[in-house]
Amino acid sequence: MSRLISRDPFARQELHREVVASSQTCGNCGGFRWRGGRKLQALFRYSTETDGGRTFDHRGLFCSKSCHDSYHS
Numbered sequence: 001m002s003r004l005i006s007r008d009p010f011a012r013q014e015l016h017r018e019v020v021a022s023s024q025t026c027g028n029c030g031g032f033r034w035r036g037g038r039k040l041q042a043l044f045r046y047s048t049e050t051d052g053g054r055t056f057d058h059r060g061l062f063c064s065k066s067c068h069d070s071y072h073s
């Protein structure tokens, strides 16, 4: 189940992300996600959903939106 992160009203599309279980490191910074001092075996996968109902997965798994943005910009 993906969660809405942001919406671009001009492009009529939304950025979503979902948590993916993975032992990989972040595709941008090589880090992990942490919670309460524990390393999480999960990263975020981002996708674009258009108002037309189409979904495009973005390549890579990331620890944060800022890592996603810097990788894909």
Ligand SMILES: [Zn+2]
Binding pocket: 026, 027, 028, 029, 030, 031, 062, 063, 064, 067
């Ligand atoms: Zn990262």
